[in-house]
C-alpha cells in the first residue's frame with residue numbers, strides 16, 4: 056500500500072494507550088479466507104463503512120465490511136467524541152462563489168442533518184453512548200476573537216437557524232468553564248459521546264441485519280473482472296459488483312489509483328487524565344459537562360468525561376516515530392498544564408494519536424470513483440467525522456444501490472477533490488501552513 060506517513064502510524068503503536076479501548080470491547084472477527092461473493096464490498100470499518108454496511112444490510116443487500124485491522128481501529132475508535140457541526144472547512148464565501156447561495160444553505164443544513172442523523176441512530180438502535188453536553192462552546196483565546204463572537208452569533212443564526220449564546224469571562228466562570236479565555240459562544244447543536252460505543256452499537260446493528268464483518272483483511276488490490284470487482288486480501292478475495300472506499304485518513308494512494316494524493320492525512324492527538332475529584336475541579340474552575348474548544352487555528356478541544364476524567368486534544372506531529380510521538384505527547388501535556396494549571400500534577404496515563412483527512416475542496420467527498428463503475432468513496436471530514444462520516448455512510452449506501460439519495464447531498468460533496476501537489480511527500484506542505492497560521496495567532 057502506498058501511504059503518506061511512516062508504516063508505524065498505521066499500526067498498533069499510536070493507539071496502544073487509548074482510553075476508549077478500556078470502555079468497550081471490539082467483537083472478534085475472522086479474516087477473509089477463500090472467495091466470498093456479495094452485492095457490495097466496503098473497505099474500511101470506521102463510521103463511514105460501518106454506517107454504509109448498516110444501511111445496505113437493512114435494505115436487504117449482501118454486504119462484506121473489511122478492515123485491515125479491526126472495526127473501529129482508525130480514527131473512529133480513537134477520536135474526541137465531539138458529535139458536532141463540521142466535516143469541512145469551506146467558508147460561506149467559497150460556497151457562494153462556487154455553488155451559489157441555495158447550495159450554501161443546503162451545505163449548512165447538511166451539517167445539522169448529520170448531527171440529527173447520529174442522534175436518531177443512537178436513539179433508534181438504543182445505543183448507550185455516555186452522552187453529555189448541550190451543544191458545544193467555543194472559547195476565545197484572545198480579545199479579538201471574543202469581539203468577533205458577536206458577528207459569529209449572527210452567522211450561526213443565518214447558517215443553522217439557532218440562537219447561539221454569548222458568554223463573558225464571568226459567565227464562563229459561573230458555568231464552570233473558567234480559564235484564560237476572553238469570552239465564549241455556545242452553539243446549541245451537538246453533544247459529546249463515547250465514539251467507540253457509538254461505532255460498536257452501529258456495527259452490532261449492521262451484523263444483526265446480516266452484514267458480514269472481517270478483520271485483519273487489508274485490501275491490497277481491486278481488479279475489475281467479468282464476474283465483478285475482485286477485492287484481494289492476504290488470504291482470500293471478495294467479489295462484488297459494487298464497492299465503497301471508506302478509509303479516510305488511513306487511505307492508500309493506490310487503493311484504488313484514483314485516490315492518489317486526493318486526501319491529506321493529518322495526525323491528531325489526545326490525552327485523558329485520571330479521574331479528577333469535584334474539589335479539584337472547583338479549584339481549577341472547570342466543572343462543566345460542556346464540550347469545548349478554543350479559537351486557535353490549531354485548536355485545542357476538551358471536555359470532562361462522565362467519570363470525571365478530562366479529555367484534551369490537539370494537532371499531532373508531521374511525522375510518526377517514537378521520538379516525534381514523545382515530543383507531541385510532551386507538547387500536548389505542556390498545553391494542557393498551561394490551560395489548566397491547577398491540574399499540573401494530575402496523571403495522564405492515556406495518550407494516543409490518529410489520522411484525519413483534509414481535501415483540497417475543503418469539503419468531504421461523497422460520490423463515484425471515476426473509472427470504476429459501481430465504485431464509490433466517502434472521505435475528507437477535516438477532523439469532524441463523528442456525525443458527518445456516519446451520515447455519509449447513509450448517502451453511500453443509497454449510491455451503491457443506484458438510488459437517488461433522500462439525504463441532503465450538497466454539490467460541494469459531489470465535487471471530486473483535485474490532487475495535492477508533492478504526491479506522497481505532500482504532508483510536508485503542512486509545516487509552513489502550521490508555522491504561518493500559528494505566527495498570526497500569538
Ligand SMILES: Cc1cc2nc3c(=O)[nH]c(=O)nc-3n(C[C@H](O)[C@H](O)[C@H](O)COP(=O)(O)OP(=O)(O)OC[C@H]3O[C@@H](n4cnc5c(N)ncnc54)[C@H](O)[C@@H]3O)c2cc1C
Pocket residue numbers: 056098099100101102103104105121122123124125126127128129130131132133134135136137138139272273274275301302303304305306307310322323324325368407408409410411433434436437438439440441442443444
Ligand atoms: C485523535 C482524533 C480526534 C478526533 N476527534 C474528533 C471529534 O471529537 N469529533 C469528530 O467529529 N471527529 C473527530 N475526529 C475525526 C473522526 O474520528 C473521523 O473523521 C472519522 O472517524 C472518520 O471515519 P472513517 O470511517 O471515514 O475513517 P476511519 O475511522 O479512520 O476508518 C478507516 C478504516 O479503514 C481501514 N483501512 C484502511 N485501508 C484499508 C485497506 N486497504 N483495506 C481494509 N481496511 C483499510 C483502517 O484500518 C481504518 O479502520 C478525530 C480524529 C482523531 C484521529
